[in-house]
Amino acid sequence: MAQTKRDQDRxxxxxxxxxxxxxxxIEAGYEDTSISRLAAAAGVAPNTIYWxxxxxxxxxxxxxxxxxxxxxxxxxxxxVTDAAERLYWVVQRLERVSRLVSTxxxxxxxxxxxxxxxxxxHTISEGILRVSLxxxxxxxxxxxxxxxxxxxxxxxxxxxxxxxxxxxxICRELVRA
Amino acid sequence: MAQTKRDQDRxxxxxxxxxxxxxxxIEAGYEDTSISRLAAAAGVAPNTIYWxxxxxxxxxxxxxxxxxxxxxxxxxxxxVTDAAERLYWVVQRLERVSRLVSTxxxxxxxxxxxxxxxxxxHTISEGILRVSLxxxxxxxxxxxxxxxxxxxxxxxxxxxxxxxxxxxxICRELVRA
DNA sequence: GCCATCTCTTGAATGGCATTCAAGGAGATC
DNA sequence: GATCTCCTTGAATGCCATTCAAGAGATGGC
Numbered sequence: 001m002a003q004t005k006r007d008q009d010r011x012x013x014x015x016x017x018x019x020x021x022x023x024x025x026i027e028a029g030y031e032d033t034s035i036s037r038l039a040a041a042a043g044v045a046p047n048t049i050y051w052x053x054x055x056x057x058x059x060x061x062x063x064x065x066x067x068x069x070x071x072x073x074x075x076x077x078x079x080v081t082d083a084a085e086r087l088y089w090v091v092q093r094l095e096r097v098s099r100l101v102s103t104x105x106x107x108x109x110x111x112x113x114x115x116x117x118x119x120x121x122h123t124i125s126e127g128i129l130r131v132s133l134x135x136x137x138x139x140x141x142x143x144x145x146x147x148x149x150x151x152x153x154x155x156x157x158x159x160x161x162x163x164x165x166x167x168x169x170i171c172r173e174l175v176r177a
Numbered sequence: 178m179a180q181t182k183r184d185q186d187r188x189x190x191x192x193x194x195x196x197x198x199x200x201x202x203i204e205a206g207y208e209d210t211s212i213s214r215l216a217a218a219a220g221v222a223p224n225t226i227y228w229x230x231x232x233x234x235x236x237x238x239x240x241x242x243x244x245x246x247x248x249x250x251x252x253x254x255x256x257v258t259d260a261a262e263r264l265y266w267v268v269q270r271l272e273r274v275s276r277l278v279s280t281x282x283x284x285x286x287x288x289x290x291x292x293x294x295x296x297x298x299h300t301i302s303e304g305i306l307r308v309s310l311x312x313x314x315x316x317x318x319x320x321x322x323x324x325x326x327x328x329x330x331x332x333x334x335x336x337x338x339x340x341x342x343x344x345x346x347i348c349r350e351l352v353r354a
Numbered sequence: 355g356c357c358a359t360c361t362c363t364t365g366a367a368t369g370g371c372a373t374t375c376a377a378g379g380a381g382a383t384c
Numbered sequence: 385g386a387t388c389t390c391c392t393t394g395a396a397t398g399c400c401a402t403t404c405a406a407g408a409g410a411t412g413g414c
Contacts, residue, residue, distance in 0.1 A: 035371080224363080
């Protein structure tokens with residue numbers, strides 16, 4: 001109701017670009033997806049992208065938002081299991097977007113928008129992990145430290161190839177009381 | 178003796194380029210150091226770089242080798258202290274080159290040379306860390322897992338700003354028996 | 355001493371990139 | 385029907401890494 005038809009069209013077109021970017025960024029990588037390629041996939045001219053987004057980083061932020069909210073929705077519907085299994089699920093889920101994880105870290109310095117997104121992501125992730133560790137019985141005075149270690153370890157798991165079994169063992173160690 | 182004068186000159190010039198790249202890559206970052214800038218700093222034409230190196234990634238590998246061997250020499254001369262302090266020293270030492278750490282991870286896929294260097298680096302680092310954790314009294318059946326967690330956590334510390342105190346606390350937790 | 359060969363350096367391209375600019379078209383508004 | 389705003393685009397701009405072709409200078413063989 002608050003939206004005019006124009007606003008709706010605009011939002012739809014923006015979403016189409018985000019959808020195309022999502023596929024390309026995840027499958028080909030951010031660096032290897034040029035604005036031209038993205039524009040071609042979205043069926044527009046390269047400079048049209050800039051009508052909807054300030055720059056390429058802002059497209060990435062939109063993709064990250066979409067991926068994050070989807071992943072979070074899945075996580076919240078997860079059957080209740082122990083902390084180690086939930087953690088392992090998170091690792092596997094994040095693996096789909098591991099390229100983006102690496103890209104975000106490499107663009108932290110260059111892009112303020114990415115930096116802000118990254119901080120927000122860490123705040124939320126740490127919050128969830130903190131609760132998991134509490135439930136798992138980690139002593140209160142070590143929760144903060146163990147939370148950070150867990151977050152960093154998960155990021156490490158995404159950046160370095162490893163057998164599924166090893167990942168599971170590491171997840172179990174992370175939530176050890 | 179095995180070297181002719183020419184080979185020596187060549188090695189010297191190569192080293193000059195590496196020296197210039199070392200400063201630029203560490204202070205300005207790999208991405209923000211164009212071959213042109215590097216060439217200007219080294220006092221040669223841009224394409225001269227390609228006479229000494231296959232590509233920009235190979236320059237990076239040379240810089241990494243130089244930094245690593247220097248850092249390793251320092252580490253080996255470290256006064257004997259407890260594992261947590263040594264770990265904290267490593268974190269601080271690596272912080273000088275934290276940009277490179279991030280760069281290496283972001284270029285793993287794109288460059289086979291970087292990938293190889295990275296694997297070698299992890300093998301060596303894990304080896305050293307493993308010994309530290311053994312000395313610190315970590316149970317044998319958890320050494321491998323804890324080693325990996327420690328490596329990933331150190332990488333995380335480098336990529337995410339944090340107070341020195343928090344870093345020390347994390348280092349202490351990592352070597353906890 | 356001379357010529358051929360090899361090393362090294364370079365100016366000038368090539369084809370890419372993200373981003374910007376200026377011009378025009380298509381709808382909505384009046 | 386005129387005006388105005390939104391949207392799209394072709395064509396630039398100024399980077400980038402890398403390559404090419406030409407030549408300078410030293411080296412080795414005769």
